[in-house]
Amino acid sequence: TQLLEQSPQFLSIQEGENLTVYCNSSSVFSSLQWYRQEPGEGPVLLVTVVTGGEVKKLKRLTFQFGDARKDSSLHITAAQPGDTGLYLCALKRESDYKLSFGAGTTVTVRA
Amino acid sequence: SAVISQKPSRDICQRGTSLTIQCQVDSQVTMMFWYRQQPGQSLTLIATANQGSEATYESGFVIDKFPISRPNLTFSTLTVSNMSPEDSSIYLCSTQGYSGTSNEQFFGPGTRLTVL
Numbered sequence: 001t002q003l004l005e006q007s008p009q010f011l012s013i014q015e016g017e018n019l020t021v022y023c024n025s026s027s028v029f030s031s032l033q034w035y036r037q038e039p040g041e042g043p044v045l046l047v048t049v050v051t052g053g054e055v056k057k058l059k060r061l062t063f064q065f066g067d068a069r070k071d072s073s074l075h076i077t078a079a080q081p082g083d084t085g086l087y088l089c090a091l092k093r094e095s096d097y098k099l100s101f102g103a104g105t106t107v108t109v110r111a
Numbered sequence: 112s113a114v115i116s117q118k119p120s121r122d123i124c125q126r127g128t129s130l131t132i133q134c135q136v137d138s139q140v141t142m143m144f145w146y147r148q149q150p151g152q153s154l155t156l157i158a159t160a161n162q163g164s165e166a167t168y169e170s171g172f173v174i175d176k177f178p179i180s181r182p183n184l185t186f187s188t189l190t191v192s193n194m195s196p197e198d199s200s201i202y203l204c205s206t207q208g209y210s211g212t213s214n215e216q217f218f219g220p221g222t223r224l225t226v227l
Contacts, residue, residue: 007184042115042203042218043154088153093217097142097207099216102187 004089006102013079021074022103023089028069030094037104039085046074048092074091079109113138113206115219121224122195131190132222134204139184142207145177145214160187160204185213194226 005024013019024033031050032062035043047056049065056063060083062075076083089102114137115130126129134143136179143160158166164178191198199220 011205015205029205041220042205044218097216098144098156099154099205100156 004091004100004102006105008091008105009103010106010108012108012110015080016078017109019076019107021077021087021089022071023073023102025068025091025110026070029064029091030066031070031092032100033090033092034063034072035072035088035090035101037088038084043086043088054102076107079107081109081111083107112153112215113117113140113217115204115206115217117202117204117219119220119222120220121223121225123227125227126195128194128217129190129192130194131188132202132204132224134187134189134219136185136206137178140157140206141184143181143187144205144207145179145187145189145219146203146205147200148203154203157202177181191224196226197225 007022011019031048033048035044037043042084047058047063049056052069053067054065055084059076064073084107087105087107090099092099116135118133122130145157146154146156149155156169157172157177158168160181162164162178162181162184174199176192178190190201201223203218203221205216205218
């Protein structure tokens with residue numbers, strides 16, 4: 001089973017600051033997904049990155065897939081309290097759609 | 112997108128009892144999964160709920176402890192049997208689209224279980 005390492009585990013920042021969350025693996029992965037989970041809810045898919053070196057933007061969120069396809073990052077610009085939540089990276093096995101999640105990063109944005 | 116509901120949303124149970132969690136989807140889906148999320152942790156896959164046949168369990172999870180039913184393409188149940196405080200977790204069901212071509216998996220809101 002391929003393992004994902006996420007860092008940091010916790011992140012607490014002031015509104016307006018930037019933050020970056022990292023997701024790494026010792027093995028190459030074909031694609032990687034990022035989810036956000038808010039309290040009392042299930043995770044919601046933010047993005048899927050597939051191509052090495054790929055960069056995707058979703059408003060103030062920028063997702064990057066490393067050239068070697070072993071790492072990915074999520075960068076939030078000018079964070080807002082609404083960005084508070086648990087951010088999870090995950091690998092989806094294409095043969096049976098099973099997801100393996102990283103440990104998650106709990107982000108708190110203070111007003 | 113699929114809309115998924117779970118019942119109950121939360122429960123507090125006594126040690127040694129069992130709880131059945133229901134998952135209802137508003138459309139037919141090919142794949143349904145059950146995950147566990149222990150306090151402050153990430154999600155761990157328990158099993159794949161197969162329609163018309165026995166569920167497929169991940170390492171560390173067994174049918175006697177977590178029996179699963181999936182009578183049709185829109186509904187599944189997970190039972191947590193003979194509960195202990197270590198079973199206190201959020202249990203989530205998720206689905207993969209009916210066509211199988213969608214890359215998105217949808218999650219229910221979860222059932223928060225506390226075992227005393």
